[in-house]
Amino acid sequence: DQQVKQNSPSLSVQEGRISILNCDYTNSMFDYFLWYKKYPAEGPTFLISISSIKDKNEDGRFTVFLNKSAKHLSLHIVPSQPGDSAVYFCAAMDDKVIFGPGTSLSVIP
């Protein structure tokens, strides 16, 4: 029973363009959402988060949007860079962090 879903296993984007990674969740009690980035043979690293009382949080090239009514969030990366190529995990919090299955992003030079 997946509470956090990322329906796109992979995404390819040209360098300089926008990357949009999507995430859906089922539990309306989640009150905090996070995005993690993972390179091969490394642990996930925290990227950006958003509280359920907000609908947008921005940090440099990374912006997370939250649509509570749709139980949907998205991560926008603009402009995309080759170093952004990694697996991106969406996550949600109740008393612990629950991860989605990840989306593998490839940024093509």
Next chain:
Amino acid sequence: DTAVSQTPKYLVTQMGNDKSIKCEQNLGHDTMYWYKQDSKKFLKIMFSYNNKELIINETVPNRFSPKSPDKAHLNLHINSLELGDSAVYFCASSDGTRANYGYTFGSGTRLTVV
């Protein structure tokens, strides 16, 4: 200077053996976790300790036993290893039980049971 370090990085062992994975964090965090990333790449929480006390224990076989000698260490001992235990195990830490600032993960231990 590694914040969350796990050893070993790779572990290959036979079915039925007992093995341990060690984790240490030097961030001064109160809470530590073990996550398992299975073959489908899902990251699932197994255990959480806050200041040496077990606070989360998901549905994990009792062959898995976490041990926290102090708040900077959380080790994972696995008895009678099975083929299905093959996975990457990640240790993580956070500042408090409500990790509003994200977890810090170790680089993972790839366990292969043959």
